[in-house]
Amino acid sequence: SNPPLWPYTMYFRMPHRCHGNLQHCPTRSHAVWEMVLNELDRREDPNFDENIPGCAMVDSCNNILTGDQFYNFLNHNFDRHYDQNRAPLGLYFHAAWLKNNPEFLDAFLYWIDEILANHNDVYFVTMTQVIQWIQNPRTISEVKNFEPWREKCVVEGKSACSVPHSCKLTSKEVPGETINLQTCIRCPNNYPWLNDPTGDGFF
Structure with missing residues (x-):
């Protein structure tokens, strides 16, 4: 979209045409x-x-073949968002794309x-943090103390089990495939799937 769109709520009509098959x-x-x-x-x-x-996903832009092309692509799309309306620039790609390249x-x-x-007014944040700022905007000087952005992820408690069961399972929904499942409870008879969510074959 040009200009890029900001996140919005579904309380009102969408600010764009509805797309999709x-x-x-x-x-x-x-x-x-x-x-x-x-x-x-991706020009x-x-x-x-x-x-x-x-392209919506960075790793679906099939014309990015070198690090220099990727760097130029990032700069161009950043400038497009920053210079037009400062809509958040979402960069979506699979971790394997970066790991393999x-x-x-x-x-x-x-x-x-x-x-x-080079930009004291740019932050790399999560989608949740974007929405928190939209709902409660702060100036550049205030954002350093913006409480929702100061939260840290804390790992609490012990893991669910110290030695999980490693189950090699099949499912009639995926014939011919053996699927690995790690679980803290006993291994089910089948791999849990849409028509058999417990893996016990009762559905």
Whole structure:
């Protein structure tokens, strides 16, 4: 989308056309936030008005082949969000994409450091933290003490079990496949699936 869209609630009408294959678009209000997957511009030269589709997931942009291309892609999309309306830039990709492409990981970490060094008004936050700020905006000087952003993830308590059972199971829903399941309870007869959620074959 151009300009990029901000997250919005479903209390009111969507600020864009409803897209999707056979999706049912909401016709009434819902108390839910929509985090927009803004299309990422994958043009090599943003000044050249090339008519190529964007991508929502970074790792689905099949024209990113080198770390330099990835770095330029990140800068261009950051500028597009930052210079137009400061809508949050969502960067969605699978961890394996970075793990399998060390050059991309190096470019990504370099880019993050560069953005933070050059922009005192940019933060890398979770989707929940974006919504918390939208609901209760703070200035640059206040955001350092913004309580929802100061929360830390604390691991409490012991793990559910010290030695889980490792079960090699099958399911008639996935014929011919052996599926591994780690569980703290006894191994079920079958792999739990849609028509057999307990794995006991009663459904």
